Amino acid sequence: MSGWQNEGVGNPTATRPPQPWTAPTASDPVAATLRLPGSKSMTARALVLAALASGPSTLDRPLRARDTELMAGGLRALGSHVSISDDERWLVRPHPPVGPAHVDVGLAGTVMRFLPPVAGLAAGRVTFDGDPHARTRPLGPLIDALRALGVRIDAPPVGSLPLVVLGAGRVAGGEVVIDASASSQLVSGLLLAGPRFDRGVVVRHEGPPVPSAPHVRMTVQMLRAAGAAVDDTTPDVWVVEPGPLTGRGWEIEPDLSGAAPFFAAALVTGGEVTLQGWPRSSLQPVERLRELLHRMGGEVTLGTDGLRVRGTGTVRGLDADLSDVGELTPVLSALTLLADTPSRLTGIGHIRGHETDRVTALAKEFTALGADITETRDGLEIRPRPLRGGTFRTYADHRMAHAAAVAGLAVPGIEVDDVTCTSKTMPEFPALWSGMVTGKN
Template identity: 80%
Template structure:
């Protein structure tokens, strides 16, 4: 198993500067979002499942460990093929969520089905991540939960072996995962679930569509025809083979490198029908000066060496905000990003961290309540703090392509979703890993 603890020493890293256009073909690890959902659905299925080409990283290993602790059999020794066999869910168990929003929000509903006591905690920073609406929703569905900390974590789910289910109202404006967590376990609830969102728009809508699509693929009956209402009928889930496509969010820094350097990057193994928001990414990269094409060889992005500023609402692709901010720093015109207030509750307050760290490199960046405004000007090298956040490290690496002397205080945080990132990045830029 990989690194399941945050008590590793920092790994300082000098972001390599590109002297030539990058030209590379990559095969990146699988999608974190797809891998996480496949593991949960497999553990709740009526028969064995296989997860092909999953993401092996801290978040997904913590997900597998949490399910294993509650009784599921999950064999993840083979990097290309993970095997999951459902078993009766039992406690006591402890789930280490690390910094993973997926583990923190997907597994408490599963723990409600466990016959026994399941405790949850993680890295100190995760205790500030939004979880309260899910706790209250589960309580209204009949799950006993004790919150023992000042925030939502640590908590204890006192599983009774079943969840009655029914209708629930939730404000999921802080994270779409609050809804996905309820939906994934709902087929096993006695009455299924009807989730009604009341509040500002749910961010990252493509991830909710991914949840619904995967539930249906496992045999669940799901109705999402009414805005902000999701109905999942009770019923069995089928074991199956899950083929995990490459991680789009993980690919974005590499695609950004093509724009910054005027090079070309091709991601192999990209499906023609994707569960991820590839069309939205294609439009954004095109507007910023890239050419995006999908062929049998993969998904390719080519740059001209000139990056254009954009004005964009990123609410549906908020994970891309750090790398797009880095691109905007190197653009030929200003950019304004909005719709991402909720990323203040991610691994760190990403808006504040991006504004602070890029200002430290000389950037003209203004933070608003739900976004950033960037007016490009020459940047200088300096230390860039990552705050244990993999997306912050990706942003720093992109700017470092054009700005010599960008020093990350810790590139090891990329192990959360892509342990291979520093080696892949250096290989792409310098030809040396």
């Protein structure tokens, strides 16, 4: 490593040819100890806070994947020096945001929602665009909020990509009302840049409940760790005072959502999976995942060797509101298809706006494999029955591939149409998964 370089690892948005992948079937209980890549959510937030800080920062054990490389690339485009050539430690030296610049968001919700507020601080024109489906992801409330805070933005009438932020070198800030019921990232994006606004920011949510609330709590905790003054004592109101952010070292936890399919494998096969490197106190909703897996028949323990899940080989059905952990829906839905009783998953209408409409996609693809699954407005109703092999389409969504992998443990012949979509958050997924199933990890 030679100083602070704008180093990359090639074009993270380069088009990859589709790669079909047959999900391996488990003939024995899995028994694996793994170390997974870092949390996407923590890596993204740490990168933004580092780029807005008053001094250098490091990220230890960050996630190297398409989404986080796009975030690093976007921050470079805005002027910060980001070195990611060392997989174990990334280095960030901040620079006041500058324009003109172009930010490729790919299909990353974090990039398209965290960086427009940063771009408002740039003196110049900053354009945003990404993959075709990115133009369908909800951005309107964020655009309206930024305009109310004094940021000039050109965007389609529907409030989507592509958009242009006409930065003035500063953002007045102040109080803003937003409906963040489509995504918690709409709140987090405003909060992360808030300390750099002239008057800070007061974000008031009005509307149905904000989904994935643990992610907003993560944002608040990481802001405080960087020296920001944040008041979240009033429900649905977040107050961020103006002030400097401190450069620091960030220890990135393993990714909880990425861990979910590996934990599910323990339940499906009656085996045991231990994931190393889990902190005793986590910024991620580990307790919520522990509760859900316990209800489905798993035993979850956190010890000195890591987070361990044991299964009995019997999977119980689940009736649960997943509004706070919608990212877990694809894996949990695959588990419920293999359960001994019917299941009902609710509170997940917001995941229709994720990488794909996950509610419809899960219902459609599993029905094609013989599942008895009904799509509702905000959830899925699943009645277990024997499944068959066949092609499972991912719609370029990494979580869909994870769901297919879990089902494939018990159902031979499930072929994922394109496993390269897992590079979005875990490029190592196919190799790690196959190694776990075959016992070669």
